[in-house]
Each structure stands twice: as structure tokens, then as C-alpha cells.
Amino acid sequence: MEFDIKKSIDLLGVICPMNFVKTKAALAHIKPGEIIEVKLDEGESIINVPRSVKEEGHKILKVFNDGQSFRLIIQKGSDQ
Amino acid sequence: MTNNRLDITAMKKMGMIQQKQKDFFAMRLHVVGGDLNTEQLQRIIEVADKYGKGQVHLSTRQGLEIHNIHYTKLETARKSLEEINLKMGACGPRIRIIVACPGNDTCRWGIINTKKMAKELDEKYFRKETPHKFKLAVTGCPNNCAKATENDIGIMGGILPEWIKDECSKCNLCIYACPKNAIYKENDQYKLNEDKCIYCSICTSSCPSEAWIRKKEGYILHIGGTMGKSPRLASKLCGLIEEKPRLNILIEKAVQYYKKHGQKKERFGHMIDRIGLEEIREVLLDGV
Numbered sequence: 001m002e003f004d005i006k007k008s009i010d011l012l013g014v015i016c017p018m019n020f021v022k023t024k025a026a027l028a029h030i031k032p033g034e035i036i037e038v039k040l041d042e043g044e045s046i047i048n049v050p051r052s053v054k055e056e057g058h059k060i061l062k063v064f065n066d067g068q069s070f071r072l073i074i075q076k077g078s079d080q
Numbered sequence: 081m082t083n084n085r086l087d088i089t090a091m092k093k094m095g096m097i098q099q100k101q102k103d104f105f106a107m108r109l110h111v112v113g114g115d116l117n118t119e120q121l122q123r124i125i126e127v128a129d130k131y132g133k134g135q136v137h138l139s140t141r142q143g144l145e146i147h148n149i150h151y152t153k154l155e156t157a158r159k160s161l162e163e164i165n166l167k168m169g170a171c172g173p174r175i176r177i178i179v180a181c182p183g184n185d186t187c188r189w190g191i192i193n194t195k196k197m198a199k200e201l202d203e204k205y206f207r208k209e210t211p212h213k214f215k216l217a218v219t220g221c222p223n224n225c226a227k228a229t230e231n232d233i234g235i236m237g238g239i240l241p242e243w244i245k246d247e248c249s250k251c252n253l254c255i256y257a258c259p260k261n262a263i264y265k266e267n268d269q270y271k272l273n274e275d276k277c278i279y280c281s282i283c284t285s286s287c288p289s290e291a292w293i294r295k296k297e298g299y300i301l302h303i304g305g306t307m308g309k310s311p312r313l314a315s316k317l318c319g320l321i322e323e324k325p326r327l328n329i330l331i332e333k334a335v336q337y338y339k340k341h342g343q344k345k346e347r348f349g350h351m352i353d354r355i356g357l358e359e360i361r362e363v364l365l366d367g368v
Contacts, residue, residue: 047257051286060288063253070256 003061003073006030008037011045012069019045020052027058027076035061038072046070086151093207095169096154099147105154106137107146108169109161110206113180113198113218114142123164131157141179141215143169173344175205175214175335179231183220190220191237191281191297201235205335211342211351214335215306222280222300229314232338232348233331234302238279240320242295243270249289257286279320298322303334303360304349312349315357318365326368333364 009026011019019040026036040046050060050072057077064071088098095108109124116124124146128136133148149157158168169177178201181187183194197218205216218235219226228234243254254263254270262276263283270291279300283292298320305314317334321327334348337360342351352360 042256046253047259047282047286050253050257050288051282054286054288060251060253061249063251063256065252065256 003035003037005037005073006034008039010039011049012039012041014041014045016044016048020049023049023053023074024056027053027056027074030076032076032078035073035075038074039066040070040072042068042070089172091154092171093174095171096158097145097171101148103151104147105149105151107149107154107157107161108139108171109144109146110167110169110177111142111144112178112202113195115195116144119164120166123161123166127157127160141177143177145169170207173212173214174210175208175216177206178202179215179217179226181219181226183218183237187220189223189281189285191239192218192220192235192299194218194220194226194237197235201331208335210335210339212345212347214338214348222278228305229302230305230307230311231314232303232305233334234305234314235327235331236300236302238298238300238320239281239284239294240274240277240279240296240298241272241281241283241292243272244291244293245269247289248291251288253286253288254283254292257282274319296320296322299324299327301327301330303364304347304352304357306347306349308347310347310350312347312353314349315352317361329368330364333368337363 007026009022011022023038030036040049053074059075060072061075062073097106099106124136128134128146131149131153132146137145137147139145178198180194180198183192184190185195201216215231216233217226217228217231219228220237222236222238228236259282260276260278262273264271284294301317301321302314303317306312338348338351
């Protein structure tokens with residue numbers, strides 16, 4: 001599946017909660033419906049960031065597992 | 081005046097513990113689930129200033145102790161605390177103060193009302209005699225912040241998840257987020273290995289499309305945990321317990337079994353190891 005990614009951020013090595021803060025900041029710079037890609041570490045990051053993104057009203061379209069890390073494809077929520 | 085005539089054992093039972101400075105005592109307060117209001121805190125400050133040395137000690141089990149109280153002042157200090165409903169704690173071979181995390185009152189992960197549960201258990205069991213010390217803890221979810229598994233009886237909130245096919249966006253996040261690798265994919269279906277599941281709710285909280293839902297909510301009962309000289313983590317008695325009355329029966333049976341079969345100075349968990357977990361599991365779960 002192809003995504004029209006507006007911004008890609010690499011948060012490998014960035015711990016909670018800064019990984020979510022940076023994700024949120026990236027989402028603030030795009031329009032509702034647009035998409036960003038976020039690279040995250042396994043463990044705490046993959047447990048916490050998607051949950052927080054979801055709670056803020058955004059949509060996770062896809063998750064890729066690249067071995068020790070993950071890529072989240074996030075679509076900005078409509079009422080953001 | 082000397083303190084030779086003091087009944088140290090009886091005082092221990094009431095939470096007054098003799099220090100190595102023999103004329104001085106530590107007053108252990110009855111703080112259930114670590115909760116105190118500001119009126120109580122003010123009074124504790126007053127008592128510690130007036131009868132102690134202006135200092136309090138926080139114990140490892142959410143307790144609060146006022147140290148360095150001369151034995152001649154104990155009675156006055158106790159009465160002052162009891163005026164505002166601050167009772168004394170317990171020490172020795174009996175059921176101790178119940179520990180609890182904040183639970184679903186304030187914590188986003190909390191599944192059960194830990195404070196209410198701790199209060200109920202306290203009313204029923206506090207200071208009851210047992211073969212050795214006996215500790216209970218209530219923790220809101222499998223993050224286990226209240227260390228339920230380090231207690232003779234540990235109660236933990238939990239959920240059993242269920243996958244709803246029509247809601248699923250096939251993002252696979254559940255597989256990655258599950259801390260126990262209990263979720264797997266088979267023939268395009270997501271499945272749960274309940275033997276591996278710890279009922280933690282990370283899958284239901286993380287799922288972007290609400291395809292994992294809470295099928296059941298309830299309690300996980302752990303028995304036989306202890307720290308001390310021979311640490312032993314508690315054993316999970318059975319799967320998720322949905323009904324509170326059933327949980328209460330199991331707790332009661334466990335306490336009664338220990339009172340009957342536990343040897344003096346033998347912790348519940350060490351009794352379990354001596355008799356055998358399977359046998360105890362069978363007795364406790366029989367008919368419940």
C-alpha cells in the first residue's frame with residue numbers, strides 16, 4: 001500500500017514521553033487527513049506512542065515492523 | 081520509672097514497636113492503601129513534634145510511622161491520633177495493613193477500584209491472627225505497581241480481550257504491542273493465546289480501530305508471595321475471576337487454609353511450597 005507521506009520523523013533512541021511529544025509536534029504541522037511516518041523503537045515506545053496518538057484523535061493506518069524498530073503511518077484526525 | 085512492665089508483644093499487635101533505644105517506640109499508623117487526608121497529616125505533624133522528635137518515617141508498604149516516642153507519651157499520642165480517626169497499625173503474626181495502588185480512580189491503566197477493595201479487605205481482615213505475618217495488596221492492573229505478587233495475597237485487575245474481525249484494519253500493531261507475544265496471526269485472523277495473556281489491556285488500548293475489545297473484566301488472584309529472607313513470588317491461582325463474590329470466597333478460603341495448615345513462623349507461600357501448589361489449588365477452587 002502506498003501512502004502520501006508529508007513528513008517522516010526518525011525517533012529511534014528517543015524515549016517516552018519525548019517520542020510522543022515530537023510525534024504530536026509533527027502532526028501539528030500538517031492538515032487534517034494528511035499523513036506522517038514515524039520511526040519508533042520496540043518496547044515502551046511501541047506500547048505507548050500508538051495509544052497516545054489514538055487518544056488524541058488521530059488514525060494509525062499501518063504499522064511496519066523493521067526488525068528492532070517500527071514505522072507508524074499516522075493520519076491526522078479530522079477535528080484537530 | 082522503667083518500662084520493664086510493658087507488654088511488648090501486646091503493644092506490637094497494636095502497631096507500637098519498641099526501638100533499640102528501649103524507652104522509645106515507633107508508632108505505626110493504620111494507613112489503608114497509602115491514603116491520608118490533610119487533617120490527618122496535620123495531626124501527625126503535631127504528634128511527631130510534641131511527642132516524637134519532629135520526624136516521620138514512610139515504610140516500604142505505604143505505611144507511616146512516628147518514631148522516637150517515649151513510652152510514657154504513647155497513650156497520649158495514640159488518643160490524639162484517634163480523635164481524628166487515625167488508628168494504629170499492626171505488627172507481628174497477623175494480617176497487616178492492605179497496600180493498594182491508586183487504581184481506576186485516577187490511573188488510566190487501572191481496571192478495578194483498588195481503594196474500595198482495600199477498604200473492604202481491611203474491614204474484614206485487618207489484625208486477624210495468622211501463623212506468621214500476612215500481607216495483602218490490591219493493584220489495579222497487571223503493571224503491578226502495588227506489587228501484588230510480593231504479598232501473601234495479591235489481587236490484580238485484568239481484562240480478557242477479544243478480536244472483532246469486522247473492525248480490524250490489519251495493522252498488526254496488537255502483535256507488536258502485546259508484551260507477552262500472546263497475539264498471533266493465523267489464516268488472516270488474529271488470535272489470542274490465553275495461556276500467555278496477562279490480561280493487561282495494552283492490546284485494547286493500542287488498537288487503532290477498536291478491533292480488540294474488553295470481552296471480560298475482573299480480578300486475578302495471586303497467592304503466596306513474600307519478600308524477606310526467603311523471597312518467593314506469588315503464584316496465580318486461576319484465570320480471570322469475573323465475579324467479586326467468587327473472589328471473596330477464594331480469599332477467605334485461602335486465609336482459612338493458611339490458619340489451619342500454616343506452621344508457626346511459616347509464611348503462606350512457604351506453606352504452599354511444603355504442601356504443593358497443585359493440591360492447594362484443587363482445595364481452594366473446589367466448588368468455587
